[in-house]
Amino acid sequence: MLIEFTLNDQPVSVEAPADITLLALLRDYLKLTGTKEACEVGECGACSVMLDGELVNSCLIAAPAAIGRRVVTIEGIHDADGGPNDLQRNFLSHGAVQCGFCIPGMVIAGEALLTKNAQPSRQEIRVALAGNLCRCTGYMQIVDAIEATANERIKKSN
Amino acid sequence: MSNYDYAIAQTIEDAVSLLNEPGKRSIPLAGGTDVFVALRVNDLWFDRLVDVGRIPEMRQIREEGGKVSLGGAVQFKQAVENPTLRERVSFLSAACESIGGPAIRNAGTFGGNIANAAACADSLPALVCLEAEAHLCSAKGERVVPVEELVTAPHKTQIEHGELITHITFTLPPKKARSCFIKIGRRKAQSISRLSIAVIGTLDEDGIIDYVRICPGAAVATPVRFRNVEQTLIGKRPGKELFAAAGDQLVAEMIESTGRRWSTPYKEVALKTIAERALANIFLQDESSC
Numbered sequence: 094m095l096i097e098f099t100l101n102d103q104p105v106s107v108e109a110p111a112d113i114t115l116l117a118l119l120r121d122y123l124k125l126t127g128t129k130e131a132c133e134v135g136e137c138g139a140c141s142v143m144l145d146g147e148l149v150n151s152c153l154i155a156a157p158a159a160i161g162r163r164v165v166t167i168e169g170i171h172d173a174d175g176g177p178n179d180l181q182r183n184f185l186s187h188g189a190v191q192c193g194f195c196i197p198g199m200v201i202a203g204e205a206l207l208t209k210n211a212q213p214s215r216q217e218i219r220v221a222l223a224g225n226l227c228r229c230t231g232y233m234q235i236v237d238a239i240e241a242t243a244n245e246r247i248k249k250s251n
Numbered sequence: 252m253s254n255y256d257y258a259i260a261q262t263i264e265d266a267v268s269l270l271n272e273p274g275k276r277s278i279p280l281a282g283g284t285d286v287f288v289a290l291r292v293n294d295l296w297f298d299r300l301v302d303v304g305r306i307p308e309m310r311q312i313r314e315e316g317g318k319v320s321l322g323g324a325v326q327f328k329q330a331v332e333n334p335t336l337r338e339r340v341s342f343l344s345a346a347c348e349s350i351g352g353p354a355i356r357n358a359g360t361f362g363g364n365i366a367n368a369a370a371c372a373d374s375l376p377a378l379v380c381l382e383a384e385a386h387l388c389s390a391k392g393e394r395v396v397p398v399e400e401l402v403t404a405p406h407k408t409q410i411e412h413g414e415l416i417t418h419i420t421f422t423l424p425p426k427k428a429r430s431c432f433i434k435i436g437r438r439k440a441q442s443i444s445r446l447s448i449a450v451i452g453t454l455d456e457d458g459i460i461d462y463v464r465i466c467p468g469a470a471v472a473t474p475v476r477f478r479n480v481e482q483t484l485i486g487k488r489p490g491k492e493l494f495a496a497a498g499d500q501l502v503a504e505m506i507e508s509t510g511r512r513w514s515t516p517y518k519e520v521a522l523k524t525i526a527e528r529a530l531a532n533i534f535l536q537d538e539s540s541c
Contacts, residue, residue, distance in 0.1 A: 135288065138354060147357040153358060157259070158302060
């Protein structure tokens, strides 16, 4: 079936079977492999994307459910020059990235939080990351990176 | 080549006609958080998914004249954020907030939680306490069934092929009612309930319990009220001893229903404890316990 939606602010139109997930559509049909495939049952958050601005597990969303909606993947998160944005730079400088597999999902979850709550508490950051598993860092550095980004963005906007 | 088709319903009529189209096994799809997990382990049990998540009425939480209507495709996140639910039925908001993580709550729905009918479904104990009714729409018309009766066994319901849970309704409890939901999972977030309990109640002017509803989750096959335990509490003055007796009775009735199973040595202690804590929270205003 024809699946038309907005992907990272660009209209896309792709012919794909009706029985695949949004995750498969992104990775296998649109070749955007930044969104990771891991548990495929909504437990790990590696496949996190934003759908109409809300954090979702793309492994549990039907590809045709994206029709007419806005999807943002990790490929859509970057600075104007195409390099890493402030949140991504903070992930690096805070040592929040080790093996890196969970990081696309973590960054998406972080951005989803910051668009709704510009000044989250550490507890609110932890709740926002509750569905994203990281087996390397122990989460502390990831929380630090998101907190630092929130503080910087607030300072910038003042 | 696709193993099944996908149709997007714009209205309830649209969805009902798609679900009842002869010669096709169609099922409703709302959040997908159960359907796509089940697809990994079960043989395909439908020919077409009917996306009901875009039907405006099914996405609304409404309150009118003391009656609440939750659309079948209302997501848990909406319930968590709804001020009326937070204020008047806080145990339902708390239960929804305990489900999965943010991404699951952004997708999972009440209709799906009921239709999937897991014994551990977290929104059900509070809905059962509220005597919520599911409104099922099909080509034959509408029928209304209490959620407690709709779920007949783990992952089994009275819902017939072609029926859609359009909305769920309940009457708001008295303003003075206090409620509590306690869940035990293997971790704090993103976990399936090992055991839970929803309790709501009120005291009369003399401090006597005059209304109470108790429904544990993941204790017996389906979420049901424990009416005998409610009767034990009605007309009594709240106190630790009374709650311990109610907890013992709750456990005895659970074992009567399930028999002694591998999990019983754990559940008999845990269920009594969370029941006592919930009752203390509601009737003794013990905030530490919920």
